[in-house]
Amino acid sequence: MITNVLSIAGTDPSGGAGIQADLKTFSALGGYGMSVVTALVAQTTTGVTAIHDVPAGFVTAQLDTLLGDVRVDAVKVGMLGSTAVIEAVANALERYDVGYVVLDPVMVAKSGDRLLAADAVTALRERLLPRADLITPNLPEAADLLGDSEATGEEAMPAQARRLLSLGARRVLLKGGHLSGSSSDDLLMWPDGQEWLRGSRVNTRNTHGTGCTLSSAIAVLRSQRTSWLAAARDAKSYLTGTLQNADQLSVGRGHGPVHHFYRWWKHE
Secondary structure, three states, X not given: OOEEEEEEEEOOOOOOOHHHHHHHHHHHOOEEEEEEEEEEEEEEOOEEEEEEEOXXXXXXXHHHHHHOOOOOOXXXXXXXXXXXXXXXXXXXXXHOOOOEEEEOOOOEOOOOOEOOOHHHHHHHHHHHHHHOOEEOOEHHHHHHHHOOOOOOOHHHHHHHHHHHHXXXXXXXXXXXXXXXXXXXXXXEEEOOEEEEEOOEOOOOOOOEOXXXXXXXXXXXXXOOOOOHHHHHHHHHHHHHHHHHOHHHOOOOOOOOEOOOXXXXXXXX
């Protein structure tokens, strides 16, 4: 049976991040993609110029309409923008059986533009972290959630991951891509164990949408794999491939997108 996977997130007109990246990832990995829009974002590879928040009531209407009809095997939650929208999504996830939930706590775009209001961080931490089966923060996002300074070395990551678990997260994939060096290692932690997911850093400036792509890949793969660890490993491998082939694309003047369909698009 083909997996039905839902993205609850904002848009990206350039197609590299947000719902557009999520749908590409779902399709590339054999899932049927669906979407609920939380924000209309005017952005491209160089930055964000405007954000139009979707009213929370309409987010609820989208969720109720979809979830009242379609079986959803997994959900990826991305950009939410405001406390009201966070509440709307949390309430829907409590009302409906939606299978696996992966939360990517999107707060700041690759360009540095803030995508989550500062006063909404508490709502994200208290209402959605305990509802998610897995959260996938990068190091700045983890620091934001914890009200702490950003980890500057791999040795600090386990302590921060444990603190995120103590906030109610069931599992944490703490991403180490913001660290310097030739490796790009992530830490998967759950209440009674942990595993490092090792990887080499890919030399490309085309990294727009990497967080969206990884979290979406885990969501779609979890329903196809026997464990979270297997899903995370395969998702990281897929993301590495999208980065290694990203320079085949020519999209924008800034941080270009990764190549979601590198396995299928053939180039001379």
